[in-house]
Amino acid sequence: MPKKKYKTSIVGAGKVGSVIAALLHEKGFPIVSVVDINLRAATQLARKVKCKQVSDSFSGIHKNTDLLFITTPDDVIATAAEGIAAESRLKFKNLTAIHTSGVHTSAVLLSLKKKGSTTLSFHPVQSFPKDISLTELKKSIKGIYFGVEGNEKSRILASHLVSLLGGKTIFLDKKDKPLYHLACVFASNYIVTILDVVSVISGKLKLKQSWAKVFLPLIITALENALTTTPRQALTGPIERGDFETVKTHIKELKKYIPQTTGLYSALAIETAKLAFSKGSITREQFKEINKLLEKT
Known part of the structure; x- marks a missing residue:
């Protein structure tokens, strides 16, 4: 895998988005934009990862984004993807879009795939309580598994990212995602x-x-x-x-x-x-x- 430092944008500044942004930032990935409907949350995360571009709308996604993490609640991922796909400034064919839902497959990113983007789902097998600090979150993600679903090309990138985050990869078929998430729910x-x-x-x-x-x-x-x-x-x-x-x-x-x-x-x-x-x-x-x-x- 090439040692490219992908220009990374985060859509959804919650716990999952924050820990991924923080760890990738530590690995030298430039976090080029942070977007959240809660502008305060987006701003707080941006400060932690030295990101200058902050917004509460998809128009604020950096136009040169290579790697886009959609870390919103599950029910709005598809809607978010559709909104992002409407942003004509973005270089979709150079973009890899990743969501972190446990239950949904990469199919919810279809609107971005149609634009030429690579899509995959990338779910950390870990619990992220609201009251836990970012420092503790970073510790808790070390050594965990990530459930990855996508095509062969996206799996190669996902394995690289998981390794950078200090985790291990399990590959899932689309049809198995809901069952996989069911196991996660019972386990946690x-x-x-x-x-x-x-x-x-x-x-x-x-x-x-x-x-x-x-x-x-x-x-x-x-x-x-x-x-x-x-x-x-x-x-x-x-x-x-x-x-x-x-x-x-x-x-x-x-x-x-x-x-x-x-x-x-x-x-x-x-x-x-x-x-x-x-x-x-x-x-x-x-x-x-x-x-x-x-x-x-």
């Missing part, structure tokens, strides 16, 4: 949701200690066991033991204290029963029994 968002339930239940206990400190060893051990062996081998607990009276007690307590979580518990318990049955920890009869119990909740 829904784990956080489950931990929130733990914190709510802990609040009912009026613990003197932080719930995080109390349950951290259990959480870490469960994750480590699942990751170093298999989730099936790592499974423990009342359903895995066939202790369905405990499950009945859980449901009773949930209905009493946090009834809104009963549905989540039942859904997770059914999947846990499937795992326990596939492991051979419970019999078919026990599997049917627990499903019958959970269907009543």
